[in-house]
Structure formats: structure tokens, C-alpha cells
Amino acid sequence: MENGNSYRHILKWGDKHEESISHHMAEVIKEKFGLPEADFKRKHLPGTEPVKIDKPSMLKPAQLDFFRSVSGAENIMTDDLSRARFSCGKFYGELLDLRFGLVPDPPDGVVAPRTHEEVEKIISYCSDEGIAVVPAGGLSSVTGAVRAPAGGIALDLTKHLNRVLAVNKVNKTVTVQAGIYGPALEEELNRQGYSCGHFPQSFEYSTVGGWVSARGAGQASTGYGKIEDMLVSVRAVTPAGVIATGDFPRTAQGWDIFRLFAGAEGTLGVITEATLHIFNYAPENTASAGFIFRSFEAAVEAMRTIIQAECGKPHLFRISDPDETDIAFRTSGFDGTLADRVLQMLGFKTGSRCLMFVTVEGEKEYTRFVIRKIKRKARAGKGMYIGTTPVRKWLEQRYSSAYLRDPMMDLGIMTDTLETAVTWENLLNVWKAAHDYVARRAKAFMMIHISHVYENGANLYFTFLSPMEKGNERHDFTTFHRGLVETILKHGGSISHHHGVGRVLAPWMEGHLGRSSMELLRAVKKHLDPNNIMNPGGTLGL
Numbered sequence: 001m002e003n004g005n006s007y008r009h010i011l012k013w014g015d016k017h018e019e020s021i022s023h024h025m026a027e028v029i030k031e032k033f034g035l036p037e038a039d040f041k042r043k044h045l046p047g048t049e050p051v052k053i054d055k056p057s058m059l060k061p062a063q064l065d066f067f068r069s070v071s072g073a074e075n076i077m078t079d080d081l082s083r084a085r086f087s088c089g090k091f092y093g094e095l096l097d098l099r100f101g102l103v104p105d106p107p108d109g110v111v112a113p114r115t116h117e118e119v120e121k122i123i124s125y126c127s128d129e130g131i132a133v134v135p136a137g138g139l140s141s142v143t144g145a146v147r148a149p150a151g152g153i154a155l156d157l158t159k160h161l162n163r164v165l166a167v168n169k170v171n172k173t174v175t176v177q178a179g180i181y182g183p184a185l186e187e188e189l190n191r192q193g194y195s196c197g198h199f200p201q202s203f204e205y206s207t208v209g210g211w212v213s214a215r216g217a218g219q220a221s222t223g224y225g226k227i228e229d230m231l232v233s234v235r236a237v238t239p240a241g242v243i244a245t246g247d248f249p250r251t252a253q254g255w256d257i258f259r260l261f262a263g264a265e266g267t268l269g270v271i272t273e274a275t276l277h278i279f280n281y282a283p284e285n286t287a288s289a290g291f292i293f294r295s296f297e298a299a300v301e302a303m304r305t306i307i308q309a310e311c312g313k314p315h316l317f318r319i320s321d322p323d324e325t326d327i328a329f330r331t332s333g334f335d336g337t338l339a340d341r342v343l344q345m346l347g348f349k350t351g352s353r354c355l356m357f358v359t360v361e362g363e364k365e366y367t368r369f370v371i372r373k374i375k376r377k378a379r380a381g382k383g384m385y386i387g388t389t390p391v392r393k394w395l396e397q398r399y400s401s402a403y404l405r406d407p408m409m410d411l412g413i414m415t416d417t418l419e420t421a422v423t424w425e426n427l428l429n430v431w432k433a434a435h436d437y438v439a440r441r442a443k444a445f446m447m448i449h450i451s452h453v454y455e456n457g458a459n460l461y462f463t464f465l466s467p468m469e470k471g472n473e474r475h476d477f478t479t480f481h482r483g484l485v486e487t488i489l490k491h492g493g494s495i496s497h498h499h500g501v502g503r504v505l506a507p508w509m510e511g512h513l514g515r516s517s518m519e520l521l522r523a524v525k526k527h528l529d530p531n532n533i534m535n536p537g538g539t540l541g542l
């Protein structure tokens with residue numbers, strides 16, 4: 001049985017409830033992977049044992065006394081459960097470790113500072129003592145960015161540094177403490193008539209500090225931008241001192257220093273505060289539309305035409321490729337219905353048809369104008385309008401679908417995601433190469449979607465599933481995952497679009513960016529963190 005101090009409690013997503021696989025989904029799994037009925041009745045590697053860490057905490061009594069004197073004894077934890085909880089994020093390989101009862105990279109302790117000034121004292125002390133510091137937000141990283149291979153402390157920013165400091169209605173910005181979670185920020189902004197505009201699928205369990213540090217993207221990023229587009233300024237504590245940047249709209253005073261912290265993944269310092277652009281909150285004005293296309297190529301072409309038309313931008317803008325579309329139709333019970341048969345007759349065939357979802361947010365006349373233009377262009381691209389219900393349904397399950405990975409792993413199915421950015425001219429090339437790669441593995445399945453769209457290109461988001469090789473789970477996953485990363489890079493995709501690099505993709509960083517660029521990153525790191533205490537041990541390939 002699971003309990004609050006088990007590995008399972010740590011590895012599970014979100015509010016930790018036990019999600020089950022629907023009847024439709026079970027049918028798809030049986031068909032695709034040939035899983036026997038018995039596998040649905042037991043849990044593979046459930047991780048239900050109580051957490052136990054063999055590595056003792058290396059913090060010395062004098063060091064613990066120091067942390068207690070700064071932040072209070074109640075904010076310093078060295079017990080096994082806390083250390084295990086802060087030893088990892090939600091990368092598949094980390095979840096597998098926990099299922100095996102392994103905690104390879106625990107911090108020696110967890111410190112939860114109460115103020116910016118306490119962070120300053122802690123960072124200065126840790127730099128002098130050579131104690132590693134891993135800044136921790138919601139621990140939803142999927143790139144191994146919150147492990148502590150050098151021990152030291154995890155700095156829990158969520159316990160106290162989690163408030164909205166100011167909503168500036170004149171400048172239309174919000175200043176927050178970095179450990180604030182998405183819902184707390186959005187609730188306060190909605191109360192004042194605004195929205196943060198940043199809604200990653202992990203929204204409920206991730207923080208502003210983590211969004212900025214991993215350069216995240218929310219579901220409406222095509223309209224609102226990625227988090228770095230919303231970032232106005234930061235206040236950050238580095239071992240070399242505090243960096244606080246101004247709230248200017250734009251400047252020409254050399255490099256934008258605040259941008260160094262977007263994507264730094266905790267390697268330069270601790271962001272304690274951030275100021276972000278905010279947006280009007282008017283959900284009643286949102287216009288949406290769903291379309292279906294006969295092929296992925298046609299849907300991509302329509303998407304490109306729409307984004308390059310300069311007639312206003314969608315906010316949510318997605319295409320599911322044929323495999324993802326088929327799974328959506330099958331698991332929702334749409335397959336085989338009368339509506340499905342009509343679609344098939346019209347040439348929207350299983351195995352090639354693709355769904356496109358759009359929303360436009362903003363002022364009422366604007367959203368109506370833009371959605372009209374989009375409908376016209378989608379139709380011109382041979383897309384068929386299928387109403388707004390599919391978009392609404394997709395939005396309704398957006399956060400809950402994140403819970404499905406846990407029951408999939410219980411069934412012995414490996415499932416992970418990767419994402420990349422590509423130019424339009426190269427998009428189909430990378431999409432095809434990734435599918436070809438996965439097709440070479442027996443009983444493997446991949447769904448791909450586009451969800452963040454730009455004038456010169458878009459992202460591709462890959463979700464792969466395959467039965468684990470029982471008894472060889474770790475090696476099997478690592479080998480398969482590595483092959484997919486290499487396929488994406490070889491065909492010209494970027495190393496990441498919005499998950500960041502962490503330790504998982506770090507081995508490819510130098511090859512991807514080039515030596516001179518990596519040396520530049522290392523020089524910045526060396527200046528701000530001369531004793532290499534900030535998230536050391538490979539993050540970003542530093």
C-alpha cells in the first residue's frame with residue numbers, strides 16, 4: 001500500500017491521486033502493445049516501499065547551525081523523505097529510479113529561506129564553504145535539472161517566497177516572489193482583472209522561478225509568447241552579488257542582463273523576484289475553432305499561412321499529427337460513430353487526418369475578426385471547420401491528462417516526451433525522421449503535435465510509448481531516448497524548445513551550440529559563480 005513516505009508518493013504527479021486508465025484507452029493499449037489482461041491487474045514496479053537513503057547527510061553541525069540561525073530550525077530539513085523529495089523532478093528516468101527504490105542524487109539537506117536577505121546570506125555562506133545549492137521550485141523539471149549530484153542543499157523557494165508583491169496597473173506588470181505557483185498568481189491577477197498568460201500543462205505544480213529558469217512555454221504561447229517574452233526584470237542572488245535589473249520597456253545599454261537568467265536553470269544564482277508583463281482577463285471574449293485536415297502536410301501548410309498572414313495571432317494554436325489524432329478519436333469514443341463515418345466518406349481518413357485547435361483571446365471585436373480570418377484561411381487550405389466543442393473538451397482535460405503517465409508506468413509502459421524547435425522548411429523532415437526512428441522499435445508508438453507557433457517555424461512535441469523491457473528498464477529507456485534525441489538533432493531540430501536542457505540533454509549541448517558559444521556560457525558562469533556551487537554537476541553542460 002502507498003503511504004505518504006513512500007517512493008510512490010514522490011514519483012506521482014500533482015495532487016497524488018491514483019488515476020486509472022479508461023476502457024477505451026485500455027483497448028488501444030492492448031491492441032498496440034499486446035499487453036495481456038493480467039498486466040492490468042498488477043502494478044509493475046509500484047515503488048510502495050518507505051523511502052530510505054543510504055548516503056548520510058554530509059552537512060557539518062556548524063553548517064546546520066548556520067542555516068538554522070539564518071532561516072529558523074523549522075525551515076531546515078535533513079530527513080530521508082525531504083532529501084528524496086528534493087533529489088529529482090519528473091523526468092522518466094528519475095521516476096524509474098524511484099520505482100526501483102533508488103535515490104542517486106539527494107541533497108544533504110533542504111533549506112527554505114523566508115526572505116531575499118536570507119537567500120543572500122545563504123548563498124554567500126555556501127560559496128565560502130563550497131556547499132552546492134540547487135534552487136527548487138515546483139520540482140516539475142523533466143530534464144534532470146533539480147538533482148543534487150554534489151550534495152549540498154536544495155533551496156525550497158515555494159514554502160515562503162511565494163507571494164505577489166505588486167500589480168502595477170499603470171505599467172501592466174506584476175512583480176512576484178519566484179516560488180509562487182501558477183494558480184496563486186493567476187487567482188490574484190484574475191481578481192484584479194488580469195491574467196498571467198502562461199499556462200504550461202504543469203501550471204498547477206510549477207513556479208514562476210522554474211518557468212523563467214527553464215524558459216517554459218504555456219498552451220497559449222503563440223499569442224502571449226514564451227515566458228522569456230513576458231519577463232521584464234529579475235532580482236537574483238548570485239555568489240558574485242545581487243543583480244537587480246530595471247523595469248524598462250526596452251533599452252540599448254549593452255546586453256540585457258536579466259535575460260541571462262532566462263534559461264540559466266539555477267546555474268548562475270537564485271531568482272528571488274521577477275516582474276512579468278500581464279494581460280487583460282476576459283475569457284468571455286475568447287473565440288475558438290476546431291478544424292480537421294486530410295493530411296499533416298495540409299494542416300501544417302494552413303498553420304504556416306495563418307501565422308504569416310499578419311491578420312492577428314491565435315493564442316492557442318495546435319495541430320495533432322495523424323497518430324495523435326487517431327488516439328484522441330479512439331480514446332474519446334468518437335471512432336466508429338456516425339460522425340466518424342461521415343468524415344471518412346469525405347476523405348478525412350484514419351491514419352492521415354489531423355486535428356487543428358485554435359483560440360483567440362483579447363477584445364471582443366478583435367477575437368471575432370481574427371477567428372473569421374483563420375476560418376477563411378483554414379478552409380482555403382482544405383480544412384473543415386468542426387465547431388468549438390473539440391477545443392473545449394481538449395481544454396477541459398489539459399491538466400488531468402498529465403496524470404496518465406503514472407498508470408501507464410504501472411502497466412509497464414515507458415512513456416516520455418521530447419520537444420524541439422524547427423523552421424517551417426525543415427518541419428516535415430524532422431517529423432518524418434522521428435516517426436521513422438520510432439517505427440524501428442517493435443511495439444513502439446509515437447504521437448507528435450505542434451503547439452507553439454512562430455512566423456519562421458514552430459515546435460514539434462513528441463510523446464512516445466512502448467512496453468518496458470522488463471528487467472532491463474533503465475538501459476532500454478536510455479538507449480531508446482538517446483536515439484530519438486540524436487535523430488532530432490541530426491535532422492536540424494533544436495536541443496529544446498521549452499523544457500530546458502538540464503542534465504538529461506547536457507551531453508549534446510556543446511555539439512549543438514558549438515565550442516565558442518559553450519565557452520561563453522562557461523565564462524559567464526565562472527564570473528557569477530566562481531566556486532561552482534550553483535546547481536553544479538552537469539546542468540546545461542557547464
Ligand SMILES: Cc1cc2nc3c(=O)[nH]c(=O)nc-3n(C[C@H](O)[C@H](O)[C@H](O)COP(=O)(O)OP(=O)(O)OC[C@H]3O[C@@H](n4cnc5c(N)ncnc54)[C@H](O)[C@@H]3O)c2cc1C
Nearest residue numbers: 137138139140141200201202207209210213216217266271
Ligand atoms: C506533467 C508535466 C507537464 C509539463 N508541461 C510543460 C509545459 O506545458 N510547458 C513547459 O514549459 N514545461 C512543462 N513541463 C516542464 C516543467 O513543468 C517546466 O520546466 C517548469 O517551468 C518547471 O518549473 P518548476 O517550478 O517546477 O521548476 P523546478 O523543476 O523546481 O526547477 C526547474 C529548473 O529551474 C531552476 N529554478 C527553479 N526555481 C528557480 C529560482 N527561483 N531561481 C533560479 N533557478 C530556479 C531549478 O534549479 C531547475 O534548474 C511539464 C512538466 C510536467 C511534469
